[in-house]
Amino acid sequence: MNTTNLTLISKNQQMREILNQISKVVDSDSSVLLIGETGVGKEIFAEYIHKISNRSLNAFVKIGLAAMPSELLASELFGHEKGSFTSAAGEKKGLFEIANGGSIFLDDIDDVPFEIQTKLLRVLESKEIMRIGGTNPIPVDVRLITASKVDLKELVSRGIFRADLFYRINVVPFQIPSLRERRDDIPPLIEHFLKMFQPNKKIEITNEAMKAFVNYPWPGNVRELKNVINRISLFVSGKINFDDLPFEVQNENPIEFLLKACNKCYVDGNMKFDQIVKCLEHNLLKEALKVSSGNQSNAAKNLGLSLSTFRDKLKKYNIV
Amino acid sequence: MNTTNLTLISKNQQMREILNQISKVVDSDSSVLLIGETGVGKEIFAEYIHKISNRSLNAFVKIGLAAMPSELLASELFGHEKGSFTSAAGEKKGLFEIANGGSIFLDDIDDVPFEIQTKLLRVLESKEIMRIGGTNPIPVDVRLITASKVDLKELVSRGIFRADLFYRINVVPFQIPSLRERRDDIPPLIEHFLKMFQPNKKIEITNEAMKAFVNYPWPGNVRELKNVINRISLFVSGKINFDDLPFEVQNENPIEFLLKACNKCYVDGNMKFDQIVKCLEHNLLKEALKVSSGNQSNAAKNLGLSLSTFRDKLKKYNIV
DNA sequence: AATCTTTCTACGGAATTCCGTAATCAAGTC
DNA sequence: GACTTGATTACGGAATTCCGTAGAAAGATT
Structure with a gap:
């Protein structure tokens, strides 16, 4: 889960286009919304945006908003004054304060409870925060980067997500394509991860195995691929064979089925x-x-x- | 193999178009070449052409030319005079003579040896035949209908088939589509054959079985389908289930594979x-x-x- | 019942696909 | 080396596919 390695591996056309777009807006301070399935690398994009922006010398703060109790979340984001928060000893800076001058990355924004949404909106509108239990507002200057797994517009129209917050957040939206939508990235990613996990060993891959990798649907996207390569790299020595692949990659491979059936139709079925x-x-x-x-x-x-x-x-x- | 039953079962667009074309040239006496895989029903087309032509009251003669020794073939087609043919007792009329005033159907013309090709050409050009061992030519008036499994043009360019004979034969060519190219004909054909083999029983077909019938590639075309239905009709009573189908129809079914794989891609592969x-x-x-x-x-x-x-x-x- | 949302239907032009034609190239063949 | 035959390129227009728009119909919501 350590994403310190800030390398955006992609030769894919769609991705290049996104990076291109990003470079155009990176210094504008406008809020960026990253939309994409789990594991497509939204964190990496966020960090990348921060790093190439003119805020790069200041802090980059990230927090996953999924499944967090409302109170804890508020305390994390906005901090609290001495004794105000149950059993919390001293005063504590919130992430917004820490990120001051830099960027804050809110992952899984689609999981934020309505009540926090309202507070977030207040911060964005006023550009100042109020610690829990505090009385005077603290001005903050942060670039907001958010990430969502689903189309927030849907949540808005279903009444789950505040429309006004959505508009604040959605200034510059980017749709990150799933790994299966840019399969040409799979081989270079594998190579990259192999080098990353086993910098010394020189590991190769048989054609058959690579074909399975490319054709597997990767529901967990790059994260899943990374994990699989990690696991494999632990026991494989010289060459990765088809048999070394995890069960699901070997068997749950719709495309392999499709291609075989297709050939059957052509050859046997005439x-x-x-x-x-x-x-x-x-x-x-x-x-x-x-x-x-x-x-x-x-x-x-x-x-x-x-x-x-x-x-x-x-x-x-x-x-x- | 008995094709006395002269019913051209087809709702298919391509087939209707062919029938339409046929009706336009049927009375012109021009030679017809039927091209199509084995079992598509070329014999039936030939007979059909004869029956709706203005020669229908005269003879319709058919002969398969495949794998016939050259001498026997000549004797069959042109007849022979008394004692001229080895161990053949009396004189014998050739098929051309018998067909006089009617039509002659030469199946598998692509298998005819070069030497007979030459003789055929002579008959077509002169419109008269010479019995083997005979001396005076006998004028014949027949409509020639031929059938070939392959594209005769290819054979011509490979030097296996006489170009001049080809042009005589190929006046009105019809490409009969294979059964797998007109799968919409499969259900009505099945129904027809069922009625034909078991006029008394009322036999139904489960959806699953019908799907397999429709998706099977039928390399033997209508003939194969007819045989299969014949076999099945012998032991099935009320309803044809998937399990009743011959092995190859159940298993060698590329399309079934394709469709399953396709659904997998959509549902599992997203x-x-x-x-x-x-x-x-x-x-x-x-x-x-x-x-x-x-x-x-x-x-x-x-x-x-x-x-x-x-x-x-x-x-x-x-x-x- | 009135309004709002969602789905269905129809239309027209931009974009792409499809295929005939013809030129070019590469091997044999004589 | 001229000729034939078959394969590979290149091009341009006809045919089809694709999609936005916008109105009609059908449900939902109040």
Whole structure:
């Protein structure tokens, strides 16, 4: 979990584009919202933004907001005066104060209880904090970087997240793609982690193993990949074979299945390109509709298609 | 093998188009070439053409030309005079003579040895035949219908088939699509064969079994389907279950694999439409290239794509 | 019942895909 | 070395796909 190693490994086009965008806004002090699944490396992005910004000489403070009792959270963020907090001895600086002049990174902002949201909003609007039990406001100057696993807009429309806070936070949003959306990054990442865990050993990877790595869906994204490489690097010596991979990478590999089936269709089934593709698309559309129990809008969204495109395809394939 | 039952079961668009074309040329007496895999029903088409033509009152004669010794073939086609053919007693009319005024159907024309090709050509050009051992030519008026499993043009360019005979034969060519290219015909065909083999019993089919029928590649086309239904109809009483299907239909079913893998990708792999399709296309292109050992033209042909399209895709996916 | 949200449907133009044509290249063949 | 044959490139326009927009319909919410 130690992310001191601040290296953003990525040759991927999408990622490069994001880094490019970041460099354009990095010195503007505007709040950045990082959106992406767990493990995509949102912390690393946050730290990266801090480091290349003109605040880099001041503090970078980070805190995960998930599953924290409301009171503790408030105390952490805003600090407290002597004796004001139960069983807390002396006074304590809050993270906002510590980050003064620098940046604060609030991870899992989507898990923040409503009540803290309100307090956060107050800080952002007034640019000053009030310690718990304190009386006079302390001005703070911090760059806010937040991270969310889900689309906050959704939470807003469901009433779980304050709209005004959302607008404060969402000044510069970045959608970090999941690892499976940028599989070309997998090989360089593996290489990087191998070097990181075993700087001395020279470890290679068989084609078969690499193929499995590339095709595995990585629900835990880069974090999961890192853990897997860590584990493997402990016992493998010269070469990583397919058999060395964790069970799930070996077996829960939908793409491997797909590609094998695809070849079967071509070689055994004597099917043409169009037949195979159409067959697959047809099935996929139907499956998506089934999963969304008939809701076209959702099916389209899940497939990553615009509703129009989705419907065009439904028509093309004569699906209900 | 008895094809007396002259029913062309097909709701398929491509097939209807062919039937449509046939009706336009049926009375023109021009030679028809039927091209298609074994079992697609070329004999039925031939008989159909004869029956709806203005020659229907005269004879329809058919003969399979595959694997026939040259001499026997000649005797069959052209007949022979008394004692001229080894151990053949009396004189014998050839099929061309018998078909006089009607139609003759030569199946598997692609298997005809070169020497007979020459004789055939002579008949077609002169419109008269010479019995073996005979001296005076007998004028014949027949409509020629031929069938081939492969593209005769290929055989011509390989020097195996006479170009001039090809042009005589190929006046009106029809490409009959394989069963797997018109899967919508499978259910009505099954129904038809069931009625045919068990006119009394009312046999139903479970969805699962029907799905397997539809997705099986049917390398033997309609003939294979007919045989399978025949076999099944012998022991099944009320309903055809998945378990009743022959081994190959149950297991050698590339499409079933593909669809399952596809769903896995969507549900477990969390993949988007584009990702799945692209992944599949990429793989398919590479596989086709591998199978054709790098020959792009062949790979394209096997995939049923134009070379240009194939190359566009190669570029799109950055393949070599 | 009135309003707000969500989903469905239809349309038109931008972007991409598809494929015929033709030029170029690479090997045989004579 | 000229010729033939088959494969690889390159190009441009027809056909299709893709998606934003915006109005209609169907549910929700009050």
